[in-house]
Amino acid sequence: MFSRPSFIDDTAIARTVAAHWLPAATEATHLPWGFGAYHWRVSDGTTTLFVTLDRPGRRHTGDSLEAAYAGAAALAAAGVDVVCAPLPTRSGRFTVDVKGGEGREDGAGSLSVTPWLEGRTPTQxxxxxxxxxxxxxxxxxxxxxxxxxxxxxxxxxxxxxxxxxxxxxxxxxxxxxxxxxxxxxxxxxxxxxxxxxxxxxxxxxxxxxxxxxxxxxxxxxxxxxxxxxxxxxxxxxxxxxxxxxxxxxxxxxxxxxxxxxxxxxxxxxxxxxxxxxxxxxxxxxxxxxxxxxxxxxxxxxxxxxxxxxxxxxxxxxxxxxxxxxx
Missing domain, CATH: 3.90.1200 (Aminoglycoside 3'-phosphotransferase; Chain: A, domain 2)
Structure with a gap:
């Protein structure tokens, strides 16, 4: 999304990424990219990750998101090179449920991460x-x-x-x-x-x-x-x-x-x-x-x-x- 989410801040994103993917993560920068999900750049000073927060809606649920990201990772592992595969958490899942400030239900969503790709997105x-x-x-x-x-x-x-x-x-x-x-x-x-x-x-x-x-x-x-x-x-x-x-x-x-x-x-x-x-x-x-x-x-x-x-x-x-x- 182009606007920052009102229900969760950068610190909470960095903290969640540190707890599940990158233990020394300290910095999260919101990226006004795309439309439909929220994105951040999260780093520990050495490794950089691309972080996505998807919110449930008509297109998917938390379970369908987990299945999709797990499927993408399986395709990459099988040699489908075009896939930029999501990274598993330390527990082996590919998504983490997060809530907004003070447990706000309107801020519920699923967080996932991929490696930060060095490259460019083509114009239309x-x-x-x-x-x-x-x-x-x-x-x-x-x-x-x-x-x-x-x-x-x-x-x-x-x-x-x-x-x-x-x-x-x-x-x-x-x-x-x-x-x-x-x-x-x-x-x-x-x-x-x-x-x-x-x-x-x-x-x-x-x-x-x-x-x-x-x-x-x-x-x-x-x-x-x-x-x-x-x-x-x-x-x-x-x-x-x-x-x-x-x-x-x-x-x-x-x-x-x-x-x-x-x-x-x-x-x-x-x-x-x-x-x-x-x-x-x-x-x-x-x-x-x-x-x-x-x-x-x-x-x-x-x-x-x-x-x-x-x-x-x-x-x-x-x-x-x-x-x-x-």
Missing amino acids: EQAGAPAHVRKVVAALAALHHAVPPAGLRAWAPLIGPGFAGELRERTARPWTSGPLAERARRALAARGDAIERWSSRYLELADVARSRRDTWVPTHGEPHHANQVLTSGGLKLVDWESLALAPRERDHPDLLAAGAGDLLRPDPAMIDLFALDWRLSEIAEYTDWFAGPHTGTADDHTALAELYEELEEPPDVLGQRQTPLR
Whole structure:
């Protein structure tokens, strides 16, 4: 997240890392990077770690985060070089439950760490260059051909058949939960028909995907440019919290937008499924965000802009969509 968390401070982060990973850790620096989780740089003067605090929500629970990070570590141990593997605690787990000040439940989350990578993250433009696209295609092919780790969770729809109706009910009356609440509610209410159609199509395609469960592979879930680091040892993918067994097309949207369709030859129906999976899960997350207490921070404004984007008409990813969303 771009803003510091209000429920936990840098000292508490350093103390937790020292207790479970790096005994002499004394310094934690908040990093305003990414969106959706909080990050810190923690050091003991010799070793530096990248620390992530994930908060439970619709996408994951504490148990699913532990399984995802353990699965990523298992893939790295099996030789999947693209994985920047989380580091285990001294007890062997990969996450530690933390709470905010004075045990505040609203500050609960799961802390994890990875080695600090020396390298650079490509810009979106750089990530679209043909040579880079080929690197990512090759890296994902290695991931998709890997033996699934024991305990790896299977992808499942993040919304159910009642989502559109529940959303209509939630947006039928004014929201007073914060300064951006009404703007979000009005935008959602205005797109109720589209959300209902998208949801219906999504659930149909999810059934198709489940009928092909024997073809599912380990997938990263969000291998976009912001989760890529170019190091002296090659391309690394970070942020493995979404690791899951799924159709391989789950990892393809950004590559298709960069023109890699001939290399990937995806199933258009599965591309539609995961375009909708992202769109509808984002809409659900931002609905919860703005229906709940918020104060109008920079993160709140970023979230509202992203909600508006998800409510727009979907782009034609394949050039000629064979399974229309509408």
